[in-house]
Amino acid sequence: MTRLGSYAHDNQFCWETMKNNTSRRAVLQSLIGSAIVIGFDICNRSWVTSASAASRFESLPPLDGVLYTDNTKLAAASDDFGHIVHRQPIAVLEPGSISDIIRIIEFVRTYKIKIAARGQGHSTYGQSQVEAGVVINMSTLNKIHSIGADQAIVDAGVVWSQLLQQTLPHSLTPPVLTDYIELSIGGTLSVGGIGGATHRYGVQIDNVLEVQVLTGEGKLETCSKFQNRDLFEAVLGGLGQCGIIVQATIKLIAAATNTRVFLLFYDDLATFTRDQRLLISDQRFNYVEGQVVANDNGGWRYMLEAASFYNPPATPNNNVLLANLNYIRGTEQIEDKSYLDFLNRLADTVAFLKSIGVWSYPHPWLNLFVPGSAVESFVGEVVSTLTLADTGQGPILLYPVKTNRFHLPLFRVPTEEIVFLFAILRTAAPPEDAVVTRMMSDNRKLFEQNRDLGGYRYSVSTIPFSQDDWQQHFRPVWGKLVSAKRRYDPDNLLTPGQGIF
Numbered sequence: 001m002t003r004l005g006s007y008a009h010d011n012q013f014c015w016e017t018m019k020n021n022t023s024r025r026a027v028l029q030s031l032i033g034s035a036i037v038i039g040f041d042i043c044n045r046s047w048v049t050s051a052s053a054a055s056r057f058e059s060l061p062p063l064d065g066v067l068y069t070d071n072t073k074l075a076a077a078s079d080d081f082g083h084i085v086h087r088q089p090i091a092v093l094e095p096g097s098i099s100d101i102i103r104i105i106e107f108v109r110t111y112k113i114k115i116a117a118r119g120q121g122h123s124t125y126g127q128s129q130v131e132a133g134v135v136i137n138m139s140t141l142n143k144i145h146s147i148g149a150d151q152a153i154v155d156a157g158v159v160w161s162q163l164l165q166q167t168l169p170h171s172l173t174p175p176v177l178t179d180y181i182e183l184s185i186g187g188t189l190s191v192g193g194i195g196g197a198t199h200r201y202g203v204q205i206d207n208v209l210e211v212q213v214l215t216g217e218g219k220l221e222t223c224s225k226f227q228n229r230d231l232f233e234a235v236l237g238g239l240g241q242c243g244i245i246v247q248a249t250i251k252l253i254a255a256a257t258n259t260r261v262f263l264l265f266y267d268d269l270a271t272f273t274r275d276q277r278l279l280i281s282d283q284r285f286n287y288v289e290g291q292v293v294a295n296d297n298g299g300w301r302y303m304l305e306a307a308s309f310y311n312p313p314a315t316p317n318n319n320v321l322l323a324n325l326n327y328i329r330g331t332e333q334i335e336d337k338s339y340l341d342f343l344n345r346l347a348d349t350v351a352f353l354k355s356i357g358v359w360s361y362p363h364p365w366l367n368l369f370v371p372g373s374a375v376e377s378f379v380g381e382v383v384s385t386l387t388l389a390d391t392g393q394g395p396i397l398l399y400p401v402k403t404n405r406f407h408l409p410l411f412r413v414p415t416e417e418i419v420f421l422f423a424i425l426r427t428a429a430p431p432e433d434a435v436v437t438r439m440m441s442d443n444r445k446l447f448e449q450n451r452d453l454g455g456y457r458y459s460v461s462t463i464p465f466s467q468d469d470w471q472q473h474f475r476p477v478w479g480k481l482v483s484a485k486r487r488y489d490p491d492n493l494l495t496p497g498q499g500i501f
């Protein structure tokens with residue numbers, strides 16, 4: 001593991017595709033002086049140019065997009081939002097078509113070179129990186145194919161904000177959105193995708209009707225609840241182990257135009273969680289989340305965040321919405337904004353964090369699913385000793401969801417009716433190795449405490465995790481995952497950055 005490290009770049013080739021006039025397919029070329037990249041050297045496991053060509057090499061197929069091996073592209077693919085793990089690939093494919101990914105999978109498979117898809121690279125622990133392999137930058141496959149009355153067909157490289165821009169003019173929306181909407185559809189479908197509407201509609205993967213997947217053998221398969229169900233269940237929340245999602249059919253529901261947002265404050269954890277449970281059970285709000293926030297005395301208090309979506313001239317009735325809640329009277333904040341502004345509410349914060357450089361600090365994030373029966377004792381204990389130095393002023397999320405809304409087997413949560421997402425979204429500040437190491441060790445400790453209570457990690461976390469840990473994580477469905485892996489990625493080439501196989 002190299003932290004915030006410099007990169008060792010030994011690959012100096014720069015590949016370009018050059019379109020010719022007669023064919024849509026480009027001829028893959030790379031110039032070093034006048035040398036053209038023409039293949040892959042089996043013995044040296046390196047790319048071959050016309051100048052360096054030895055007697056034995058395999059020719060590369062022509063591509064619609066571009067396969068890069070230059071330092072800038074390799075460095076970008078060796079990093080992610082976590083800035084903790086850096087693994088350098090030997091090439092980055094920016095596909096111009098699904099066929100490009102098939103060609104590259106078929107080509108590199110011969111040499112047992114590993115492959116990973118990369119959406120927006122917002123993982124925190126190298127999940128989309130691949131040492132000495134090929135990273136497929138899905139952001140070039142970003143077409144929205146259709147918006148229907150209740151579904152949209154999209155490429156996996158589309159980001160959720162882009163989809164919203166297209167659906168909202170039709171008064172439609174995906175049922176569940178993550179707090180930050182600049183994530184790729186393929187990236188969140190590979191992990192789950194949780195948000196404030198999850199108590200009503202499950203996670204994003206519960207709102208997918210069909211996916212097109214490329215297997216580790218480069219076969220294009222369509223799967224759904226009704227067709228190739230084993231593959232459907234192996235890729236949604238499947239952490240990229242059994243296939244690369246290239247296209248998805250996403251459910252859409254009616255979108256309101258406006259949102260009334262309520263922030264309600266609590267000093268007491270038990271009262272806070274009691275109110276949250278009430279809200280997700282009677283479903284009076286469209287959106288329910290919550291946070292542990294710093295108070296003025298160097299300690300913590302709790303902020304319930306709830307939102308009601310509406311279409312004027314109708315307006316939400318505050319008295320009805322706030323009835324029987326026990327927040328501290330007089331501290332409530334109520335604000336109206338457009339539905340899109342609400343969904344995009346993190347944009348200003350992200351722009352600010354980028355402007356002061358903190359966005360590029362390491363992010364050892366902890367995301368846990370805590371059993372509802374243990375949440376007050378576990379979270380109460382954690383919060384009693386937590387300091388701002390432990391979080392780097394990153395947010396701490398705490399909100400309940402109903403497990404009967406989850407329908408995909410690889411999305412692992414405790415076996416209770418209500419579980420809480422408890423996420424300490426740490427920023428390593430100052431951005432030093434010692435701080436990262438301490439935070440990751442705290443993550444591991446809290447993961448183990450929660451696991452012993454019947455809890456799970458949410459897979460997007462930054463937690464040192466062994467293959468045994470993964471096996472335990474997936475335990476009741478581990479056998480199913482292993483057989484899907486054998487069937488759909490028999491050479492174990494896909495997504496090694498997760499560390500599962």
Ligand SMILES: Cc1cc2nc3c(=O)[nH]c(=O)nc-3n(C[C@H](O)[C@H](O)[C@H](O)COP(=O)(O)OP(=O)(O)OC[C@H]3O[C@@H](n4cnc5c(N)ncnc54)[C@H](O)[C@@H]3O)c2cc1C
Binds near residue numbers: 183184194
């Ligand atoms: C600021 C911020 C806010 C976030 N908020 C939320 C939130 O509210 N709710 C939530 O659930 N998560 C949230 N996340 C976590 C986020 O959902 C995951 O990190 C997600 O994987 C990021 O998507 P990405 O496009 O950046 O994927 P990447 O980081 O690029 O990839 C993630 C994993 O998916 C694999 N992958 C990517 N594309 C594909 C594909 N097409 N097919 C198969 N596998 C693929 C990669 O190989 C990798 O293993 C947040 C992250 C950040 C940084």
